[in-house]
Amino acid sequence: MTLTAKSLAKMIDHTNISPKATEKDIKKTCAEAIRYGFRGVCLNPEWIKLASHELRGEDINVEVLVDPPMGLSPHFKRMEICLKAKKDGADELDVVINVIDLKYERYEDILEDLTEICKILPTKVIIGSGYLTDDEIVKASELVKKAGAFCVKTATEKDPLEHIEMKEKARHLRLMRQGASGLKIKASGKIKTLKDVLMMVEAGADIIGSSSGIDIIKSFKNRKKR
Numbered sequence: 001m002t003l004t005a006k007s008l009a010k011m012i013d014h015t016n017i018s019p020k021a022t023e024k025d026i027k028k029t030c031a032e033a034i035r036y037g038f039r040g041v042c043l044n045p046e047w048i049k050l051a052s053h054e055l056r057g058e059d060i061n062v063e064v065l066v067d068p069p070m071g072l073s074p075h076f077k078r079m080e081i082c083l084k085a086k087k088d089g090a091d092e093l094d095v096v097i098n099v100i101d102l103k104y105e106r107y108e109d110i111l112e113d114l115t116e117i118c119k120i121l122p123t124k125v126i127i128g129s130g131y132l133t134d135d136e137i138v139k140a141s142e143l144v145k146k147a148g149a150f151c152v153k154t155a156t157e158k159d160p161l162e163h164i165e166m167k168e169k170a171r172h173l174r175l176m177r178q179g180a181s182g183l184k185i186k187a188s189g190k191i192k193t194l195k196d197v198l199m200m201v202e203a204g205a206d207i208i209g210s211s212s213g214i215d216i217i218k219s220f221k222n223r224k225k226r
Contacts (some may be wrong), residue, residue, distance in 0.1 A: 003201070005221050006037060011206065012213040014038040015188070016047075017065050017157070023050060030054035036217055042094055042209055045081055052089025061091040063124075066117075068156040070128060071096035075113045082120045093117065094153060094209075096126045102140055103131075114147035124151035124186055124207075129172040130159040137172055141179025151184035151207065152176050159189055166196050170203035177204050194219040 014036075016029040026047045033041045033055065040061030041051055051062045064085040067073045073081075082093055095117055101110050117123060125147070127140040144152040154172060169187065176185055187200040188209025194216050197208055210216065 003220075005217055008197070008220055009037040009213070009217055010039050011201070011208050012038045012216065013040045013042045013061070013063060013186070013188075013207060013209045014213045015042040015209050015211045017042065017044050017068075017211075019044075021047070026050055027054055030060075032214060033060050034058055036214060038213055039207065040092065045085055045088075048085050048090045049088035062089055063092040063094050064090045065156070066093055066095040068096050068126075069159060070100065070131070071098040071126075072100060075116070078113065078117060079120075082117055086121050090121060093121050093123045094126060095123060096128060096156065097140055097144070099128045099131050102127075102136060102143075107139075107143060110143050111147055114144065114149065118148035123149040124153045124184075125149045126153040126156060126188075127176070128156070128159050129154045129169075129176070130189075134175055137175040138179035141176045141183075145180040145183050149183065151186050152180045153186035153188055153207075153209070155189035157189050166191075166199050170199050173200065173203040173205055192216075194223065 014033045029041055030051055040063045042063040042065055043051055045064050048064050055062055066081050067078055098110055125144040129137050141152045173185055173187055184206040185204055186207035186209055187205040191208055191210045192212040197216055200208060
């Protein structure tokens, strides 16, 4: 597929998960998503109702980040957050896998948790790839697919992967594709430049999570003008 500014924007989940975000900030994030035609906005749970109102009638997904950075909340709490997000108008869930359960190979616990969550709304599962070995990345991706998610996602901004070069993140994307063939792949965490995005797309990313979407689109348009 030949990328255009429009098709690139439709790959980007415009992200604002700052704990310091205000109502004004979230309204600005939503307005930017409308202006640039982003795929969605990814926000903390407390802002879903506001974003749903701001984006009503727009072809932009309202997405909630659930249980960062390592998915360690009990199942009932995770369900509570997801059900509240649905009630508030969320379109998609971006939920973190329980990284400790994965490390200790408690695969049935992971499946029980994620399978129930995936029934609530279309779900991306964040596997925290920076915490994982190559074999664990593949296994986590297999579990995500088995649980019924539509997408497997790399990381949150707290993931250790964010201190690794983008080429390592790209390699992780290929491992995720190996474990979750047929699912969408979302690359996220410290993706700030057009160069980063193009590397992720080349590695197989279908969706990009970034708080720098505007700069990325502007860079793309400026490159086309040269």
